[in-house]
Each structure stands twice: as C-alpha cells, then as structure tokens.
Amino acid sequence: MAPKDSKKKAGSAKASTTPNVSSKSKDEGKPFPKTSISFSIVMAVIAFLGGVLTPPLRHMLRERGDDVNISVSSPYIPLPFPLPKRVPCTSSNLDNFLHAAPVSGLHVVCVEPMYLGGDGEDHLFPQWDDLREQNKILDQFDSVRLTSYKNSYSAPVKNVVVLRGEDGEDVGRRLPISWSKMKNLLYTELGLLHEGSKQQPWGLYTTSGERIIGELDEVTDGDGFGSSKHIMSSIVASGIIVVVQGGNWLWPGVREGFLRTIELATPSNAAISGSRNITIETLSLKPLVLSIEGFLSEDECDYIAKKAEPTLKYSGVSLKDADVGKAASNWRTSQSTFLPAQGDPVLLDIEHRTASLTRVPRDHQEYVQVLRYGHTEKYDSHHDYFDPDHYRSDPNTLNLIEHGKKNRFATVFWYLTDVEDGGHTIFPRAGGLRELSYTDCSSGLKVKPQKGKVIIFYSLDASGAMDPSSLHGACPVGEGNVKWAANKWIWNAPMGYVR
Ligand SMILES: O=C(O)CCC(=O)C(=O)O
Ligand SMILES: [Fe+2]
Numbered sequence: 001m002a003p004k005d006s007k008k009k010a011g012s013a014k015a016s017t018t019p020n021v022s023s024k025s026k027d028e029g030k031p032f033p034k035t036s037i038s039f040s041i042v043m044a045v046i047a048f049l050g051g052v053l054t055p056p057l058r059h060m061l062r063e064r065g066d067d068v069n070i071s072v073s074s075p076y077i078p079l080p081f082p083l084p085k086r087v088p089c090t091s092s093n094l095d096n097f098l099h100a101a102p103v104s105g106l107h108v109v110c111v112e113p114m115y116l117g118g119d120g121e122d123h124l125f126p127q128w129d130d131l132r133e134q135n136k137i138l139d140q141f142d143s144v145r146l147t148s149y150k151n152s153y154s155a156p157v158k159n160v161v162v163l164r165g166e167d168g169e170d171v172g173r174r175l176p177i178s179w180s181k182m183k184n185l186l187y188t189e190l191g192l193l194h195e196g197s198k199q200q201p202w203g204l205y206t207t208s209g210e211r212i213i214g215e216l217d218e219v220t221d222g223d224g225f226g227s228s229k230h231i232m233s234s235i236v237a238s239g240i241i242v243v244v245q246g247g248n249w250l251w252p253g254v255r256e257g258f259l260r261t262i263e264l265a266t267p268s269n270a271a272i273s274g275s276r277n278i279t280i281e282t283l284s285l286k287p288l289v290l291s292i293e294g295f296l297s298e299d300e301c302d303y304i305a306k307k308a309e310p311t312l313k314y315s316g317v318s319l320k321d322a323d324v325g326k327a328a329s330n331w332r333t334s335q336s337t338f339l340p341a342q343g344d345p346v347l348l349d350i351e352h353r354t355a356s357l358t359r360v361p362r363d364h365q366e367y368v369q370v371l372r373y374g375h376t377e378k379y380d381s382h383h384d385y386f387d388p389d390h391y392r393s394d395p396n397t398l399n400l401i402e403h404g405k406k407n408r409f410a411t412v413f414w415y416l417t418d419v420e421d422g423g424h425t426i427f428p429r430a431g432g433l434r435e436l437s438y439t440d441c442s443s444g445l446k447v448k449p450q451k452g453k454v455i456i457f458y459s460l461d462a463s464g465a466m467d468p469s470s471l472h473g474a475c476p477v478g479e480g481n482v483k484w485a486a487n488k489w490i491w492n493a494p495m496g497y498v499r
Helices: 037-052 055-063 131-140 179-190 228-238 298-311 345-358 395-400
Strands: 106-116 122-124 143-149 159-164 203-206 211-214 240-244 259-265 275-284 289-292 335-339 368-373 379-382 408-415 425-427 445-447 454-458 472-474 483-491
Touching: 106 131, 106 179, 106 228, 122 143, 131 228, 143 179, 159 179, 179 228, 203 228, 211 228, 228 240, 259 345, 275 445, 289 445, 298 335, 298 345, 298 368, 298 408, 298 483, 345 368, 345 408, 345 454, 345 483
Parallel strands: none
Antiparallel strands: 106 122, 106 143, 106 240, 143 159, 203 211, 203 240, 259 275, 275 289, 289 454, 335 368, 368 483, 379 472, 408 454, 408 483, 425 445, 425 472
8 A cells, every 4th residue: 555645635636189278269170269259248147146046046946936037237148047066077976976786767977078179089178167168168069978877887888979069061160069969869878768658758967956958848949048058058067967767856875874965955935045055864775765864953843743733633545456445554553644835834944945855846745744653553564656556446546646657756754753662664675675574673774763854765766667675664663652753755747736
C-alpha cells in the first residue's frame, strides 16, 4: 500500500594557442574577431545582476511564478535573468557529481567552449574567472568540447566529442552552435529517451539544480530569454551540466557520508528576504536518502504539531487490489492529518524552503501530512509511490497517476520531535540488503528522529522509474515517547494544489 493521498478526495489527483581574452582582435582566426556590441552590453548588465541575484533568488523567482523580467536601464533586454554561476570542469568539481557505480538516468557533461583558430584547428579558450571575459567568450565560441559521464559514472573511459557550428559564409568562420544541434548530440551521447506514456520529459540543469531547459520547453526566436543563444550561453556558462532523464532535479548522492553545502532561499512572500547555507548528508545511495539537520526551527515544529492536533485521525492507506477490505491498522497504527498551507505563513514558508531544498517547483508538492505515533505505534514497510500494477481495479488511483506516468517522486520527511526510544524510520533494503519482513526493525538503514531534521528520500530514481529499494517504514515508538513527524510528498509533475 502507499500512504493515502489527499488529492484523491479532490478528484484527481582544453588550448594549443593562448588567445588574449581582453584584446580587441580584428584579425581573422583570432578568438575574438567581431563582437556584437548590443549582446556584449546586455551580457555585462546581466553579469552585474548575476552578482546581485544569487541562484536561490532566481530559483525563487521562478518558484514564485513571477515574471522573471528584471528591468534594467538598457534598451536591450534579451536575457531577462542572469546566467548561471560557473562551475569549471575540474576533477575536484566533478567529484561532487560522479559516482563509483552507474546511476541510471543521471548524466554529467563538461561543456568547454572552443574557437576556430587561424591554423584551421579548434582551440579551447583559456580558463577565465572574470565575467567580462566570459561575456566575450559567450559571444565568440563556435564549437564546444563535450566530455560525457553517462549515468554519472566516473568510469576510467570517458566520452569526448567536439561539436562544431555550421560553416559560415566567410571562409574560416563558423555560425554559432544551435541548441537543437546540441540536443541531438545529447540524445546520442547519453542515450536519452523521449517523453512517453510512462516517461516524463527530461531536464537539463546547472550543478546547483537550476533548470536551463527541458525536453518539451519551447525555444523562443531571437537572442532573448529561452532562445537557442540564451540556452547555449547558459550551458557554456555553467561549465558542468547535469541531465536528468526523469525530468526532476535530484541531489547526486556521490557516496555514503558525502556532505554537500547548498544555498537555500528562505522567503515566501518577501522578494529578497535572504538565503542561508545548509548541508546535505548522503545517508544511502540506493535508495537515495539525504539528511538535513536544522531545516525546521524548534518553533516551527511545535507550531505544526499544535496546529495538526485537533484534526488527527487514525491514518488510512491506499489499499492495493490484493488488500481491499482489510483495515489500515494492519500496517499503520499512527494518526495523521493533512494541513493545507493557504493562509498560513509558517507552512507557506516551509513549502517555499522545501522547493528551494529539492529544486523541484512548489506546485509538485502535496499538502503536508502530519503524523503522531504513541507508544507501540508504527507503520510497516511500504513504498510511497503508487505502482500501477497494484491498483488495476482502482480507477481513481490509476487516473491520479496517469497509469504510471505521474507519481510521487520524493518524500521530504520532517521530524517534529526527538524520540529517545524507537520511532526510527527504517530502510530495510539500503546497501543492497533484503528485508526480513515488512515489520522487522533489526536490519537496514535506521534514521533516528531528531527535532527539526528532515530526510529526503527518492521514490523514483533519476531515470524516472519506481525504485523498489525505497521501501521504508516506521519502527514502533518506545514506552513514554511520542513521535511527531510529517510527510511532504513531491510529485514528478505539478499537482495543482498550489498556485
Ligand atoms: O514515520 C516514519 O518514520 C515514516 C512514515 C512513512 O513512511 C509514511 O507515513 O509514509
Ligand atoms: Fe512512507
């Protein structure tokens, strides 16, 4: 069974010559022959904004669904938001994204801009750290060197290809590389699948989880936001890109115990109310389980439990075909309630923070489901996804999940209290183990409840497929203890709860 969903009620639920980057070249074959002045001005303005508007804010602006049209005192505003912060393709940067074993559907690609030299050869630009230099490079590159790490596998053999722009009318000149050409190459290099009846469209991201473009996103004409030029500039500016077959960003686990610090935007209604850094620890790679301490404040935890208390009821589960007619208490003896965030600044703030944490838009979230477990209460091991094969005689669930295309993608699980004895969340299949039974709490990864901590576990893998290893349960709570917790379920597509 999967835990019951509130939506159902609503009905549906490298260079051999070194170019002088700052010189104003006029000769053919030099890296910077002609510069489009208007594009450079715009890029300079954008570079400035790039320093002011940090990634989380951009993320948040998108999150908020606001029109990301930052007005600047320039007549040219072709790129309405700043280009990503560059993460150059060095081995230490790659170490934060590659894995010792393949991770299906999670691809990492190094993108290095190149130019056609006077010798008729392709040359890499030298490394840069100045945004002005970057703007010139973005205006001048006519080929890219791509190093692909399919399935983010740090295999000793890597795949390197050079993608060149078409020959231009002038001899020795090439046209800029189009996004469609780049996209075709990614299909072959990475073995990408097209969107289909069971497959969400893939997404292409910066290393901080900012979406650059998705399979079905429209490409606009001209040089502006969403144009081929803008997409290619963003890709090159990124340095390293991450392509996720399943469409939705997930934080690469890298290895057990890996620590990643990310910027978290905290605001909900204030445009610049600040950001803070948080650390994500990898608890397990398969299933992918991440832990973040202090995500929620003590006051928030207390507030949520208090708000939920009056409407708690003994929890239901979505019964699989084979279990129809059985009582939910066979598996789950806790109480629960869904809390809509509308009109509640505390819950709204956490929803925005959760979107920033996961880099999945807020409208993929369900309302939070708050849980209370008393002594002996528990929830046997289960999956949070809905396997269509188990709901063949339940048209409501099949509609909700669009027969398998749509599903719960991740759970951000909130611990609202410390629990001294028992109450662990158990992942009996972590590390390739096999569960002894759905009620066994002796083997597997056991996460101890800690007030304000959250864990993220992914029910779907990076390819978008259900991950059977995400099996998990709640161990019985010990005597004299009460466990308060909550499920924030995040779908692989918008849910339509939140505007
Ligand atoms: O309480 C826990 O630790 C896990 C609960 C859970 O998996 C659920 O409610 O779906
Ligand atoms: Fe669960």
